[in-house]
Amino acid sequence: MNKQKTPAGNDPIIDVRRICKTYPGPVIALDDFSITVDRGEVLVVIGPSGSGKSTFLRCLNGLEEVDSGEIIIDGIPLDEDEKKRLQIRREVGMVFQSFNLFPHLTVRKNIDLAQRLVRKKSRIEALEFSLHLLDQVGLADMADRYPHQLSGGQQQRVAIARALAMMPAVMLFDEATSALDPEMIGEVLDVMRGLARRGMTMVVVTHEMGFAREVSDRIAFMEEGRLVEEGCGEVFFSHPERLRTKEFLRQIL
Amino acid sequence: MSTADRCAWRLEIGPALLVYMKKRRPGFARYVDVAKFILVLAACGYLIFRGSEQLGYNWHWQSIPGYLFTVHEGHLQIGPITAGLLITLEITFFSLLLSALVGFAVALLRLSGSFVGRLLAMIYLETIRNTPLLVQIFFLYFVMAPILDIGRFATAVLALSFFEGAYASEIIRSGIVAVPVGQWEASHALGLNRFDTYRAVIIPQAIRRILPPLTSQAVSLLKDSALVSTIAVYDLTMEGRTIIAETFLTFEVWFTVAAIYLVLALVMSFAADQAKSYFQTA
Ligand SMILES: Nc1ncnc2c1ncn2[C@@H]1O[C@H](COP(=O)(O)OP(=O)(O)OP(=O)(O)O)[C@@H](O)[C@H]1O
Ligand SMILES: [Mg+2]
Numbered sequence: 304m305n306k307q308k309t310p311a312g313n314d315p316i317i318d319v320r321r322i323c324k325t326y327p328g329p330v331i332a333l334d335d336f337s338i339t340v341d342r343g344e345v346l347v348v349i350g351p352s353g354s355g356k357s358t359f360l361r362c363l364n365g366l367e368e369v370d371s372g373e374i375i376i377d378g379i380p381l382d383e384d385e386k387k388r389l390q391i392r393r394e395v396g397m398v399f400q401s402f403n404l405f406p407h408l409t410v411r412k413n414i415d416l417a418q419r420l421v422r423k424k425s426r427i428e429a430l431e432f433s434l435h436l437l438d439q440v441g442l443a444d445m446a447d448r449y450p451h452q453l454s455g456g457q458q459q460r461v462a463i464a465r466a467l468a469m470m471p472a473v474m475l476f477d478e479a480t481s482a483l484d485p486e487m488i489g490e491v492l493d494v495m496r497g498l499a500r501r502g503m504t505m506v507v508v509t510h511e512m513g514f515a516r517e518v519s520d521r522i523a524f525m526e527e528g529r530l531v532e533e534g535c536g537e538v539f540f541s542h543p544e545r546l547r548t549k550e551f552l553r554q555i556l
Numbered sequence: 557m558s559t560a561d562r563c564a565w566r567l568e569i570g571p572a573l574l575v576y577m578k579k580r581r582p583g584f585a586r587y588v589d590v591a592k593f594i595l596v597l598a599a600c601g602y603l604i605f606r607g608s609e610q611l612g613y614n615w616h617w618q619s620i621p622g623y624l625f626t627v628h629e630g631h632l633q634i635g636p637i638t639a640g641l642l643i644t645l646e647i648t649f650f651s652l653l654l655s656a657l658v659g660f661a662v663a664l665l666r667l668s669g670s671f672v673g674r675l676l677a678m679i680y681l682e683t684i685r686n687t688p689l690l691v692q693i694f695f696l697y698f699v700m701a702p703i704l705d706i707g708r709f710a711t712a713v714l715a716l717s718f719f720e721g722a723y724a725s726e727i728i729r730s731g732i733v734a735v736p737v738g739q740w741e742a743s744h745a746l747g748l749n750r751f752d753t754y755r756a757v758i759i760p761q762a763i764r765r766i767l768p769p770l771t772s773q774a775v776s777l778l779k780d781s782a783l784v785s786t787i788a789v790y791d792l793t794m795e796g797r798t799i800i801a802e803t804f805l806t807f808e809v810w811f812t813v814a815a816i817y818l819v820l821a822l823v824m825s826f827a828a829d830q831a832k833s834y835f836q837t838a
Contacts, residue, residue, distance in 0.1 A: 364744075366741055366744055366745070389747060389749070392746075392747040393747035396745065397741075397742075399741065399742065403738035403739060403742035404742070405757055407761055416746070416756060417747060417748060420752045420756060421746065421747045421748060465742075465746070466745070466746070
């Protein structure tokens with residue numbers, strides 16, 4: 304993968320400092336969790352079920368409030384300030400496991416919506432960009448269909464295009480392929496691969512270890528809300544430092 | 557609220573009748589059915605006729621059309637019953653609009669993040685649902701109307717709107733919460749604000765769950781509107797009472813008034829069913 308990126312640690316676009324998150328229960332979902340992601344970097348997050356991967360992503364775009372700690376995205380602190388929160392939501396795109404397309408809108412209008420309402424683009428501008436994005440995810444001829452008329456893989460590609468329409472600085476993927484039939488996983492991973500190649504900053508939660516190894520610049524292993532270990536692709540998989548990481552990798556590989 | 561009878565028709569008798577009629581029956585059996593139906597109808601008619609005879613009641617059906625319409629110097633003029641019907645329709649129409657507004661506002665208040673807002677909505681709902689409509693009408697008429705300086709018609713519309721609005725708000729609220737949480741999250745992730753999320757994402761999806769029961773609610777509103785005759789609003793019921801007081805045509809007038817309500821309610825129920833099937837297939 305030959306892409307232009309700044310050396311690690313130089314230009315963090317995501318800076319997460321010692322965040323804690325507890326759900327009523329109480330369940331400690333994130334426990335003193337810190338990590339940074341550089342501009343153009345692809346960070347893959349792995350870990351057992353319930354380790355807090357989704358919670359971490361949801362905190363990044365303000366879907367969940369942290370109890371303590373700091374999140375700074377592109378220099379903007381994600382704090383109480385409503386304006387800043389809105390700004391961050393616009394800078395951070397998210398793709399969900401269950402697609403969450405708007406079922407009452409056509410594919411094109413799904414992608415138009417935020418461009419029109421949030422970016423205040425004209426109808427024509429939005430339309431053009433939507434069609435461009437659809438082309439990019441290989442669905443140019445599906446513009447006027449409704450989500451329920453598409454396969455799972457196609458729906459997820461539309462969801463990616465919809466998130467890209469906001470021209471986010473960061474894209475979050477929460478198990479984007481977990482709800483898909485095996486034969487459709489490839490087409491979605493291809494789109495994600497393309498994004499990575501073009502230098503999009505991505506935080507990806509996935510169980511696709513082949514994809515993780517191939518596309519990631521860095522892998523983070525989480526357990527019980529904590530960062531156990533992080534490392535670069537090949538090294539991480541072949542020589543994990545921690546015992547827990549070894550055990551986990553042995554289980555899933 | 558008097559939903560029980562409407563439910564009985566819509567949930568049990570109506571479909572049962574349909575199933576019954578749709579069964580493929582040989583020609584002869586169908587005629588037997590029709591004959592049975594006419595027999596039952598005739599028996600009912602006979603009972604009413606005999607009952608009224610024993611009361612010494614003299615039927616005067618011939619004077620009823622005059623209360624519906626009169627022809628005066630070549631012009632068709634509406635009679636008091638038709639005038640009452642128009643008032644009933646007017647009250648129902650305005651109350652329907654206003655109750656939908658009230659219902660929507662209260663539903664949003666209940667779903668809002670504001671504790672005070674939720675509390676206010678709960679107080680409103682519990683008060684309305686746990687006091688008789690008649691008492692609410694009297695309260696508005698004797699207490700609030702003089703203070704606010706509003707007329708009887710406005711009082712009637714307000715009372716009905718606040719009453720039905722409580723039920724409408726529950727319908728609207730359940731329609732809104734039935735929209736999957738993923739829709740909120742997707743809107744949030746795209747940076748939509750709360751207003752746009754409701755307007756462009758949530759409401760268009762909730763409306764198909766909301767409209768059918770709201771249309772049924774309109775039938776209740778129509779029937780409940782009869783209660784405004786107690787504050788001397790000259791609606792269908794009040795006109796009926798007035799005519800009876802003058803003419804003692806008790807049976808004929810109540811039969812006529814009931815038949816008009818029945819026809820209106822059936823038409824609205826039919827519309828509700830149409831709305832339901834429309835939104836289920838759409
Ligand atoms: N809304 C919630 N309310 C209460 N507890 C929650 C909620 N969401 C998550 N949790 C709990 O927080 C912990 C972390 O959950 P999270 O969804 O972040 O894990 P995950 O790593 O994404 O797991 P998975 O691989 O199964 O998706 C879990 O114990 C989970 O049960
Ligand atoms: Mg998860």
